[in-house]
Amino acid sequence: MSTTGPLTDDGLVQLLTPGGQRVEHPDYSHRVAHLDAEALRGLYRDMVIVRRFDTEATALQRQGELGLWAQSLGQEAAQIGSGRALLPQDYVFPSYREHGVAHTRGLDLADLLRLFRGIDHGGWDTAAHNFHLYTLVIGSHTLHATGYAMGVQRDGDVGTGDPTRDTAVVTYFGDGATSQGDVSEALVFASVNNAPVVFFCQNNQWAISEPTTRQSRVPIADRAPGFGIPSVRVDGNDVLACHAVTAEALERARSGGGPTFIEAFTYRMGAHTTSDDPTRYRSAAEEDYWSQRDPIDRLRLHLEAIGELPAAFTAELDAEAALLGERLRTTVRGWEAPEPGSMFEHVYASPNAVVEAERAWFEAYEGSFLPAGGAR
Secondary structure (H helix, E strand, O other): OOOOHHHOOOOOEOOEOOOOOEOOOOOOHHHHOOOOHHHHHHHHHHHHHHHHHHHHHHHHHHOOOOOOOOOOOOOHHHHHHHHOOOOOOOEEEOOOOOHHHHHHOOOOHHHHHHHHHOOOOOOOOHHHHOEOOOOOOOOHHHHHHHHHHHHHHHOOOOOOOOOOOOOOEEEEEEHHHHHOHHHHHHHHHHHHOOOOEEEEEEEOOEEOOEEHHHOOOOOHHHHHHHHOOOEEEEEOOOHHHHHHHHHHHHHHHHOOOOOEEEEEEOOOOOOOOOOOOHHHOOOHHHHHHHHOOOHHHHHHHHHHHOOOOOHHHHHHHHHHHHHHHHHHHHHHHHOOOOOHHHHHOOOOOOOOHHHHHHHHHHHHHHHOOOOOOOOO
């Protein structure tokens, strides 16, 4: 890998090597010291289940059951590691690829597919999981997260010392989003207000077909100190390191220490979305290099090395993944299109004259068509 510019892998926080060996870090090892073999198997299970979900969703799109799908293939460690560091009261603002984080927040993964099926603007109760709806407008949700964090701050739910009350907000986005003005504005507001928000950038090195080298001359994380925000670069394929740095950043936010910027250096092993063809802009050699650094294989090798991945566990996990795939196929194919008028529901918390006028116009327009068969 390059040792200069935005693609440097020097200085990454790493606790688990690509070969599955545990390594010490003076600032972060203690953050994962409590994770025993059972907890490690839990992280492994999370990543395997999310990858099966992702693979199944891709297949459903190819079969015409989904309009589009954004894969998280290769980014499981960044999402599961960070997601498992969250407390119940913390709030997440995702982009559209955070399937692993959604899993850690207790969402039924099938609900994520409602948006990509085109039958819902979201698909889940955000308040029930403290997990906001997916955002398709690149980078805009970082402002939403910062504003929410400022609200948490004004509600007095930061720095109280009560671990069940103190709250942090985290927002996930890709390297391409850092080229958007919204992200810069969010960093300004977060910094000057000392907002309890963690900016989690999954640098998967490709903003669709545009490489990170065309977006920045320095590592992405180096931008944050210019706003007065501390930053850290972590091996995004190391689930333990991602857990450790996120746990520290969240603790800082909850205690009143302000925002943190995390750059998880990872790789999008799949396409940007199912409408993309990555073979047109990246090489097979590059993909092979990163396939050897697969986040799931890394933890598997470690568990095997310490004798903590019994055959019974893997067999049970394989069966669980297969059942998930079957349930997803059955569920998605069983969904019916909603009534067109339902798009006007839940736009605002209270009645809105403009929305009601648009609803009335739409209903009149729909009613102007002849029914099937052409006779009234």
